[in-house]
Amino acid sequence: MIPPSFQYHAPTTIAQAVKLLESLGADAKLLAGGHSLLPMMKLRFAEPSHLIDLNRIEELRGVWERDGVIHIGAMTTENDLITSSLLQEKCPLIPEAAALIADPQVRSRGTIGGDIAHGDPGNDHPAVMLALEAQFVLTGPRGERVVPANGFYLGTYFTQLEADEILTEILVPVSLPGSGWAYAKLKRKTGDFAIAAAAVYLRLEGGVCSRVNIALTNVAPTAVRATEAERMLAGSVLNEALIEQAAQRAMEACDPAEDLRGDREYKTRMACEMVRRALHQAVQRARGG
Ligand SMILES: Cc1cc2nc3c(=O)[nH]c(=O)nc-3n(C[C@H](O)[C@H](O)[C@H](O)COP(=O)(O)OP(=O)(O)OC[C@H]3O[C@@H](n4cnc5c(N)ncnc54)[C@H](O)[C@@H]3O)c2cc1C
Numbered sequence: 001m002i003p004p005s006f007q008y009h010a011p012t013t014i015a016q017a018v019k020l021l022e023s024l025g026a027d028a029k030l031l032a033g034g035h036s037l038l039p040m041m042k043l044r045f046a047e048p049s050h051l052i053d054l055n056r057i058e059e060l061r062g063v064w065e066r067d068g069v070i071h072i073g074a075m076t077t078e079n080d081l082i083t084s085s086l087l088q089e090k091c092p093l094i095p096e097a098a099a100l101i102a103d104p105q106v107r108s109r110g111t112i113g114g115d116i117a118h119g120d121p122g123n124d125h126p127a128v129m130l131a132l133e134a135q136f137v138l139t140g141p142r143g144e145r146v147v148p149a150n151g152f153y154l155g156t157y158f159t160q161l162e163a164d165e166i167l168t169e170i171l172v173p174v175s176l177p178g179s180g181w182a183y184a185k186l187k188r189k190t191g192d193f194a195i196a197a198a199a200v201y202l203r204l205e206g207g208v209c210s211r212v213n214i215a216l217t218n219v220a221p222t223a224v225r226a227t228e229a230e231r232m233l234a235g236s237v238l239n240e241a242l243i244e245q246a247a248q249r250a251m252e253a254c255d256p257a258e259d260l261r262g263d264r265e266y267k268t269r270m271a272c273e274m275v276r277r278a279l280h281q282a283v284q285r286a287r288g289g
Contacts, residue, residue: 003042004047006049006051007050008050009052009053010055011054011056011057013057014166017030017052017057018141018164021052021140021165022140024049024050025163027048028048028050028051029051030051030052030117030166031051031054031055032055032075032110032111032117034109035110036110036115036118036120036123037114037118054074054075054113055075059073060074060113060168061073061080062076062080063076063080063087065174069172070087070090070171070174072087072112072170072171072172074112074114074166074167074168074169075111077109077110078101078102078106078115079108081094081095081098082095090174090175091132093131093181093182093199094112094125096182097125097199100187101124103190103191113167113170116167117159119159119222120156121217123217124185124194124197126222127183127217127224128183128215129152130199130213130215130225131200131201131215132149132172133149134148134149135149135171136148136152138165138166138168144168150225155221156221175201176203178204178210179202179203180201180287181199181202181282182277182278182280182281182282182285183197183278184197184200184274185197185217185274188261193218195261195262196256196270196274197274198271198275198278199216199217200213200282201213201282202286203286204283204286204287207237208235209233209236209237209238210234210235212230214226214230216250216253218267219253219268219271220254220255220256221255226250226252226275228249228253229247229250229252229275230246233279243280246279247275248272250275251269253271254267
């Protein structure tokens with residue numbers, strides 16, 4: 001299908017984009033990679049009269065480090081995340097998850113900001129951001145505000161972003177020594193969204209799990225933290241039995257919608273399996289394996 005007609009705007013600075021968004025109001029939509037927005041427009045789920053294209057705003061692209069925090073511009077593409085040597089060295093969970101998103105075509109245009117802002121529970125970055133305790137910089141006519149990923153998602157396609165705000169940067173703490181991470185994703189075929197996936201970030205200090213974050217993709221109306229499972233592991237020496245119990249407990253965080261990828265029970269059980277796999281891999285990496 002062909003989308004309804006719209007007016008196209010191509011600002012070159014964040015300030016120009018914010019001004020446009022403020023003046024055009026609810027009739028306008030931001031265009032990033034277009035890999036979620038354009039399908040929605042073709043299906044008439046979205047019918048904006050104006051598109052504000054963020055692709056010419058250079059200040060929205062790139063990955064850099066400042067004071068132990070990694071900054072990622074919202075318009076950084078999946079491919080740029082995968083090939084970033086800074087991320088590979090200091091926050092490898094992000095490139096690992098980005099490499100599992102869709103296919104090469106989508107990864108060459110799709111952006112981390114679009115993936116996070118879209119609010120689809122099937123998107124992979126939201127769970128990764130919850131596991132990493134990331135923060136989002138939202139820029140609007142009233143200036144900038146920084147909100148934690150935890151709490152950003154209010155419902156399916158519903159976030160803390162106000163209609164006149166742009167997600168401009170993602171802030172992620174540098175991974176500390178003794179950290180382990182993993183993103184385990186089950187999909188029906190290459191290029192598909194997750195049936196269920198789990199992001200794990202943990203830290204071992206003196207053999208004890210001093211910190212553990214577990215977040216799930218596509219098994220609830222938004223990405224969610226499996227907080228009860230985390231509680232079982234924090235402060236303990238991790239072993240096979242404990243990991244198994246935590247994976248089972250993670251199912252309590254699930255409230256999936258039935259769809260072509262599976263019914264509620266299947267998705268919930270697959271979430272358990274993904275948590276089990278991600279925990280095993282994260283522990284192995286934290287131990288230097
Ligand atoms: C075949 C296919 C398979 C896919 N598989 C996966 C998958 O496995 N995992 C996955 O995570 N995703 C998947 N996707 C989605 C893909 O990753 C999209 O690129 C992503 O959801 C949105 O990113 P985008 O840059 O294309 O944003 P767009 O489609 O341009 O925008 C999406 C929404 O976010 C808003 N937006 C965009 N940027 C900003 C910003 N900076 N600030 C505020 N609002 C903003 C837009 O207005 C729009 O409402 C798939 C897509 C396709 C077509």
